[in-house]
Amino acid sequence: MTRLFNDPSAFADEALEGFTAAHQRWVRPVTGGVVRAAGTPAGQVAVVIGGGSGHYPAFTGLVGRGLAHGAAAGNVFASPSAQQIRSVARAAHGGAGVLLMYGNYAGDVLHFGQAAERLAGDGIDARTFAVTDDISSASPEEPAKRRGIAGDLPVFKAAAAAAERGADLDEVLRVAGHANARTRSFGIAFSGCTLPGADEPLFTVPEGRMAVGLGIHGEPGIGEEALPTADEAAELLVTSLLKEIPEGVDGPGGQRAAVILNGLGSVKYEELFVVYRRVAALLADAGVEIVDPEVGELVTSFDMAGISLTLTWLDDELEELWRAPADTPAHRKGAFTGPEPEAEPAAGAAGETILLADDDETVPEASEESRRAAGIALAALTAVATTVDTHVEELGRIDAVAGDGDHGIGMQRGSTAARRAALTAHDLGAGAGTLLTRAADAWADKAGGTSGALWGTILRAVGTALGDQDKPTADSVAHGVSAASAGVQRLGGAEVGDKTMVDVLVPFADTLAELVAAGTPLTDSWDRAARAAEAAAAATADLLPRKGRARPHAEKSLGTPDAGAHSLALITRAVHGVLLNHH
């Protein structure tokens, strides 16, 4: 249970504020997260990590010399937005490029990828790297689909220690890949976490049982077994990891490994030590020499009761990097021999503020007709925000069945920000195109997460199709929706049948385009397309997810519709109401 909070939707921001106030020796705040208080030494590659909030010390607690140069902090269990990541990376940049590192989650992949593109536009060489250590999240044949859990730490640290030694960006990226290829984790859980403001835990494990193969968002495990003794838990973790020794490592005997026994939030340190005692013995029996073990909370999930074991199979290079000194709020090791080199002056832009979409104070010239259409677009976005508010808990509940339960909160943050940005743009006299584009940026910037990136794409596509000069027509609206559908498929890589919002967007866009092309008026076409959307959303209940957070828990999601598909159908219906009123 998360007991101490004010407004649940402000929880992540308030936690970040308190964290930076408490740890000024190591970090200073910038838009979107934190960077090292001392800045990035001139000419050093900056390692910028990040992810959702709710996992402390990941990610902000790992910023400091020898580890990350900056961390972008998203909302609870949601990726930071591309704009947040860009802002942190710009502040952390020491003139030698940036490596963006994160766990392999859909929202993170989308937003960090977009941030790298924007940084290139800023003239900063930025690369991305997703950690994939969790062996329970995909088969060994599909390692790129695995998610990142406590293995984040050794992989981040290897890359950052290489940067500290003066490696260039290509080399830091190579080291990250090498460390990740030799890092494996596996976990178990005994009870789920409760998000701030929620009454129920994200999942429960029956009395006397444990979930096997946990994630770090309270995702249910992939199996269930009787509650083990501490020794049995250790045996399960060790044997699971010894079955998956990476390529290039010749059996466990004679190998050296970095070992992390991680507590997920409410397993006591003493319990961890009891388990570790057996882990150490089992690894010794297998001939593995343990190097600098870590037993404690390194990647958490609020108050979730669970533990995970991580092994990084070391060679000489990785061992040196694992043993290298580090000095961060939550992870300290060894001692640095010399003073930290001078920081890059550009990195000292203290508190640099990157303007977000709704802060813009001017809008481009627009025609009278387009400004009138902007009024309808504003009404539509208001209806969207109201519908999302009404269904916020339902959306969270659906998402919790096989996802991370944050879909309602994320949609609420995004749609509220979009409406606010649209109102500002409207008051400045924006045309429909600019109004929707500003709303798109605000949605993506403020919500983060998978749906934030995708809804940003949807609104931007429609805004681009409408522009600021021409009177919007049924054709241009249908064209914009088709472009949105294509854009979402391009960005997220999902196809119809994968159990995502694409299952709704495609029939919605196709029905609308077909009817409009046949001369049916926009409001009627939209009504029938919204009906197709509602039917398609309901039909996702019969599908098994192949993308996104729900994928590893495919069977659990049978019988429940996809959360993003359902919210999209609700939104198409709400917008129809607005079109009827402006008929």
Ligand SMILES: Nc1ncnc2c1ncn2[C@@H]1O[C@H](COP(=O)(O)OP(=O)(O)O)[C@@H](O)[C@H]1O
């Ligand atoms: N690759 C993808 N392409 C399109 N839609 C996706 C993809 N992955 C996930 N989604 C949609 O995003 C929804 C979840 O959004 P959100 O709650 O923001 O997710 P997360 O917490 O995983 O970032 C899913 O229900 C699904 O409809």
Ligand SMILES: O=C(COP(=O)(O)O)[C@@H](O)CO
């Ligand atoms: O949840 C996280 C980011 O992934 P999403 O796909 O946006 O949910 C985060 O907590 C881990 O980085």
